[in-house]
Amino acid sequence: MSEEIIGKVSDFFARPIVAAIELTAALRLGDKIRIKGHTTDLELNVDSMQIDNVPVEQAKAGDSVGVKVPERVRKGDMVYKILG
Secondary structure (H helix, E strand, O other), rough: EEEEEEEEEEEOOOOOOOEEEEEEOEEEOEEEEEOOOOOOOEEEEEEOOEOOOOOEEEOOOOEEEEOOOOOOOHHHOOOEEOOO
């Protein structure tokens, strides 16, 4: 499966476990993403996404979104959309 870079983690919140992601490409609910960094490598389906604490179904390049993640991610981790 191929991957394309769609953004970068700009912040992390421990409760609830949420990654703030600065998008460089579109993202929708249901998309499968991979977050990868020096000590991070996880794949997840985007089941919950918010902009300014408001649930959204899709976001575009330039948006900053909050996505629930199953474990800690770090500022600067790259976010990829898994294609196919």
